[in-house]
Amino acid sequence: MNQVIEVMKQHRSIRKFEEKPVEENLIRTILEAAQHASTSNFVQAYSVINVVDTSKRAQIAELAGPQPWIEQCPLFLVFCADLKRHDKACGMCGMEMVKGYTEQFIIATVDAALVAQNTMLAAESLGLGGVYIGGIRNDPEKVCHLLDIPDLVYPVFGMCLGYPAEDPQLKPRLPLDIVLKVDRYTDATEQVQLSSYDQVCCDYYNQRECANRDDNWTQQMSRLMCREMRPHMRAFLESKGFPMK
């Protein structure tokens, strides 16, 4: 098709990396391309922290799982939703920022995600691979402490990047006909469609070389969703200046 489509369709999470470093100018090339992502009203409400310090890496690896690849990967980035810069911009113009709205939280979180997805794809197009690390939200307060992340900024997720030292299989996505609707949201046939998809996932888990297991999508989701998910997030966000008014 074309390189963009091919790179997307080849995406797998990579957690094992060659020891080869990612050169400084390559990091800049990737991030400067990523920055061209769309941004709500031009706010560009994100910052990226490149975590080089091995002790900080080790502590984040521990709190996020443990996920040792956070310590081992050549490049570990933390993507933050950032409204502090806008508070500063208001100050520079003699204005006062009106803070704390859920809407602002959405804008900054989405902006960080759009830049991150560009980062992943730009990296993959240059032969790198990686994985998002939502696990930093296990203990976001400690992540803020380690990285001096101030109020009006919060770490949304991390990203491990490097040259792949593994070649995992592609994971089958939900069939397009489940996620794509026309003119109105309907899910009348979804249960049947999910059962077929369960079989596809089951085959994938049975056949894959690493971590072969007997599982399917609805089982996996029900295990994940039948427990409290990071119930500290709300209080954490409030404490960082995101009270979700």
Add this chain to the structure above:
Amino acid sequence: MNQVIEVMKQHRSIRKFEEKPVEENLIRTILEAAQHASTSNFVQAYSVINVVDTSKRAQIAELAGPQPWIEQCPLFLVFCADLKRHDKACGMCGMEMVKGYTEQFIIATVDAALVAQNTMLAAESLGLGGVYIGGIRNDPEKVCHLLDIPDLVYPVFGMCLGYPAEDPQLKPRLPLDIVLKVDRYTDATEQVQLSSYDQVCCDYYNQRECANRDDNWTQQMSRLMCREMRPHMRAFLESKGFPMK
């Protein structure tokens, strides 16, 4: 460099389109590639609604601004954060979903954003252009009503796509050295950096062919941020099953 990087760096918002439709199989190619985006714990917590109905388009165009390109564009997609499918998966496995956490809201919102950014890039790689429409959050209740969007689903943003009938200039992003930090969040020099960036933006606004104006980034942000931003969002989200516990 390579096509992925080039497509990213050529991104501009496109709001004027040729009358040429986007073929059904092209829509599928784009979205099937986009679906390979990373997803937290494989949840794939999003749905996409392709709005074809002209009356629905007209009403969304009105409430979002008005933004007439929503009515005029060949393809208008609404990206939803969707946890309803997971509730169903729990039911299929005889389990009960534990709902309402801020964390789940973040996961679903980020998942929708990652798929959307892939969609934009895949489309651009095939000669299309487009623009995100955050304006659907002006009246998300009405959007839900028009598109039958149920509880545990919310429309995050829309996206207009089509063959470009305009060729706007590239908009200068924040310098990488402002957004990229190493090991810790620092913004000691940001005010000086923002002043230089203001000059870059000022030159851009003065020179651009359409909507030439005297403006800069901090001024723009201070105008945007010194007023209440969609203060209805919190109550709306609660009403849709996202109480942000």
